[in-house]
Amino acid sequence: MTQHVVLAGASGFIGKHLADAFRAEGARVSLIGRRGPDARWGDTAAITELLDGADLLVNLAGKSVNCRYSPANRAEILRSRVATTRELGEAIAACAAPPRLWLNSSTSTIYRHADDRPMSEAEGEIGSGFSVDVATAWEDALFAPDLPNTRRVALRISIVLGDGGALTPLVNLARAGLGGPQLDGRWPATRSRLWAGTYHRRATPRGRQKFSWIHIDDMIGSLRWLRDHDEIEGVVNIASPNPVDNRTMMDVVRRAVGMPIGLPAFRWMLEIGMAVFRTESELVLKSRWIEPRRLVDGGYVFEHPHIEEAVGTIVAERRRRR
Known part of the structure; x- marks a missing residue:
């Protein structure tokens, strides 16, 4: 029987790769978004009809955090995650045959700034501030409804690397000779940013803040693995088992594009830019040191576990396509 996969909020980089991957398996893929095409946010009845009898729901909906945290943007970042997740929960509750598995995006930013030890699902410490508040509200919306027939997993996703993803601006910086480390330092705090929880306090020096990442192939692979392991529910860290620091990451990118120099960016330069x-x-x-303990302990085998090979593969693919 053909598997029916419903992807919500799948118009971005990750969603497009997921849709292609599931279709390549022969699955029927339906999409929920602001403009459909199969169901639209706000039309809960249509979403319910789409989900009734589906095998898998993957929700990636949410406004990009790559923006200035103005009051309007903060409100939309929160609303676009929590409201859509709640609506999906309401739709599943109304299904006669609800999907067996609901994978819902979350973020590894939920953990505190960590440069002393890795944050696993069981031993990670939840941080504070605006981004953490959004992440906790997002996960609360996922786990709050009573859905006894639907297994739920919150995907605490790290930085996803691929052709067209978060790696692109780093590659562009490196090619321009600006691919040195991003260096923390002093920067004045305003009352409004302190109140909103969006001020970054100086923490890790010399570009040693941790950079947790995952290759897009392993992002897709880990979701397939979760689909096939009925014993896994709750929160799962989606990250490579081999994080690096910012300085190392930028060095890897420079070498991949063949740029011998990379000027560093100091805090004052970053804030202005x-x-x-x-x-x-x-x-x-922010230092994100994420340990994917549940994936590793469960036996998931990473296709791209090391940053040098992962970045080299992506950059080489970019060259071939161009």
Whole structure:
């Protein structure tokens, strides 16, 4: 029987790869989004009809955090995650034959800034601030409804690397000779940013903040693995078992593109640049040290476990395509 997979919020980089991968398996793939095509947010009856009898639901919905954390953007980042997750829960509750598995995006940013030890699912410490508040509300919306026939997993996803993903701006920086480490330092805090929880406090020096990542192939592979392991539910860290630090990551990218030099970016430069490009310094300065213990202990075999091979493969593929 053909598997029916429903992808929600799948218009981005990860969603498009997932849709292609499931279709390549022969699955029927339906999409939920702001403009459909198979069901639209706000039309809960249509979403219910789509999910009734489906095998798998993967929810990736949420406004990109690659923006300035203005009050309007903060509100939409939260709403686009929590409201869509709640609506999916309501739709599943109304299904006569609900999907057996619901994989819902979360984020590894839920953990505290960590440069002292890795954060596993069982022993990781939840952080504080705006991004963490969003992540906890997101997971609460997933696990709150009573859905006894649907297994649920919150995907605490690290940085996903692939052609067209988060690696692209790093490659562009490296090719321009600006691919050195991003260095933390002093920067004045405003009252509004402190109140909103969006101010990044100086923490890890010399570009040693941890960079947890996963190759897009292993992102897809881990979701397939979760689909096939009925004993796994709750939260799962989606990350390579071999994180690096920011300095090492930028060195790997420079070598992959053949650039011998890379100027560092100091905190003051980052803050000015981030303001110009309407994004936040937290995205590169927070130390994310994620341990995928449940994947590793469960026996998932990573296709790209090491950063040098992963980045080299992606950059080589980019060259072939161009």
